[in-house]
Amino acid sequence: xxxxxxxxxxxxxxxxxxxxxxxxxxxxxxxxxxxxxxxxxxxxxxxxxxxxxxxxxxxxxxxxxxxxxxxxxxxxxxxxxxxxxxxxxxxxxxxxxxxxxxxxxxxxxxxxxxxxxxxxxxxxxxxxxxxxxxxxxxxxxxxxxxxxxxxxxxxxxxxxxxxxxx
Amino acid sequence: xxxxxxxxxxxxxxxxxxxxxxxxxxxxxxxxxxxxxxxxxxxxxxxxxxxxxxxxxxxxxxxxxxxxxxxxxxxxxxxxxxxxxxxxxxxxxxxxxxxxxxxxxxxxxxxxxxxxxxxxxxxxxxxxxxx
Numbered sequence: 001x002x003x004x005x006x007x008x009x010x011x012x013x014x015x016x017x018x019x020x021x022x023x024x025x026x027x028x029x030x031x032x033x034x035x036x037x038x039x040x041x042x043x044x045x046x047x048x049x050x051x052x053x054x055x056x057x058x059x060x061x062x063x064x065x066x067x068x069x070x071x072x073x074x075x076x077x078x079x080x081x082x083x084x085x086x087x088x089x090x091x092x093x094x095x096x097x098x099x100x101x102x103x104x105x106x107x108x109x110x111x112x113x114x115x116x117x118x119x120x121x122x123x124x125x126x127x128x129x130x131x132x133x134x135x136x137x138x139x140x141x142x143x144x145x146x147x148x149x150x151x152x153x154x155x156x157x158x159x160x161x162x163x164x165x166x
Numbered sequence: 167x168x169x170x171x172x173x174x175x176x177x178x179x180x181x182x183x184x185x186x187x188x189x190x191x192x193x194x195x196x197x198x199x200x201x202x203x204x205x206x207x208x209x210x211x212x213x214x215x216x217x218x219x220x221x222x223x224x225x226x227x228x229x230x231x232x233x234x235x236x237x238x239x240x241x242x243x244x245x246x247x248x249x250x251x252x253x254x255x256x257x258x259x260x261x262x263x264x265x266x267x268x269x270x271x272x273x274x275x276x277x278x279x280x281x282x283x284x285x286x287x288x289x290x291x292x293x294x295x296x297x
Contacts, residue, residue: 036250037238
């Protein structure tokens with residue numbers, strides 16, 4: 001079995017813990033409860049014939065990534081950077097945050113996720129996509145579960161096959 | 167002031183535990199002040215701590231007596247304890263030519279409700295600002 005450390009990061013209130021809970025426990029709660037520090041849990045997934053232990057670090061949200069303790073990223077293989085589609089303020093630091101994370105994890109996989117898809121229309125989604133400095137890799141809804149499993153499976157696949165970011 | 171001095175001087179720590187581990191992650195010694203390692207000694211730590219399991223690639227890169235890794239506010243240090251803990255991890259010499267991993271855990275779970283309340287209030291205020 002292969003073990004991989006994945007970091008869930010982004011601004012506060014974007015739904016990192018909801019994605020974590022949806023992936024690990026298949027649960028969702030509408031109630032917002034802030035995360036303190038970091039929570040670690042794992043889920044074993046199977047990709048092709050390989051079993052991967054995905055150790056997910058759910059990190060307390062920070063408006064910009066340089067406020068997150070750098071030590072949290074030690075030993076990480078992948079980062080999931082989460083934004084909130086219903087709150088444009090959470091896209092503001094996208095470019096600088098991704099650059100910062102790329103410096104921290106030059107050989108790791110970084111996936112950009114636009115969460116809370118259930119709160120925007122397809123038209124709004126396309127508008128946001130046009131305005132972003134770089135595209136997101138997944139639009140998800142922790143509430144409905146849309147694309148959540150796919151996101152983590154894709155991350156697992158990329159780590160397993162060492163697929164670099166485009 | 168190093169991280170451990172900072173923690174012990176500025177926070178309301180209810181307990182501190184120090185664990186020595188070998189390079190396979192087996193517990194060699196422990197003060198057992200936060201949790202007992204008695205039943206864990208024959209099992210590698212990756213079996214009972216996702217936190218340690220995920221830190222091991224970084225731990226193995228630590229050099230002897232290099233500055234400790236400081237991990238603040240970890241809520242799940244083992245798979246069976248929830249709270250809020252600051253951790254330091256370092257590599258030191260122990261005994262005759264042995265090198266071990268020292269894992270320090272500072273427990274300030276008793277401060278968690280107050281921290282949670284303050285942070286929740288702050289975040290909710292900022293979330294309302296978007297409108």
